[in-house]
Amino acid sequence: MNSPRISRPLTLAACTASMVVALAACGSATDTAKAAGTCPSVAPASATPQWTLPGTTGSVAVTGSTDTTAPVVTVTPPFSVSQTQVHVLQAGDGPVVAPTATASVCYVGVNGRDGSVFDSSYQRGTPADFPLNGVVAGFQKAIVGQKVGSTVAVAMTSADGYPDGQPAAGIQPGDSLVFAIKILGAN
Structure with a gap:
């Protein structure tokens, strides 16, 4: 049987080129999937509020x-609410x-007392997964019953947040909290 003979270096070059193209394609898919699993950390150039609450x-x-x-969460402190x-x-x-779901979210938490950010998955650039039966009541109230893909804000009373405070986060007893939350998924 006569078969065309291709030089060994040419075969090696062709295989290498095919491998580079395949790896580049895999890298692109991985980068796209990775981007979908991130929380953006860049503030918008201009921020027209979608919700204002006295x-x-x-x-x-x-x-x-x-x-x-x-x-963007802008607080005129001290901010407090009497109802979440x-x-x-x-x-x-x-x-x-659902109330029993584990939700994947991007969020920022702001203390109403002084307007400081006490926690932010946006700053970390990575979503957080929470079982909803393991978070503060105000966070549950914000997420349960919403549709995946929604962006919500919640202003919560101290009773629905940390009534006894959370010293590690700089939250004192009586502090109202504000969260902006993007719901990425739930199961």
Whole structure:
């Protein structure tokens, strides 16, 4: 049988080129998947609030996140509320989040007393997964019943947050808290 003979260096070059193309394609898919599992950390160039709330004291203005920007929570301190309030900044179109779900979210938590950020998955750039039966009541109230893909804000009373405070996070007893949350998934 006569078969064409290709030089060994040419075969090696062709195989190497094929491997580089295959790895590049895999890298692109991996990068795309990785980007979908991140929380943007860049603030928007301009932030027109989607929700403003005068509190019992102070006020808060919240702009939700986008696919490329983090949310902005601006507090006029001291901000407090007498009742927890949830506002949908952008409705999602995924399944409804059940009370027993584990939710994957990007979020920022702000202390109403002084406007300081006490926790932020946006700053870390990575979503957090929480079983909803293991988070503070105000966080549950914000997420349960929403659709995956939604962005919500919640201004919560101390009773729905940390009534006894959370010293490690700089939260004192009586502090109202504000969260901006993007719901990425739930199971």
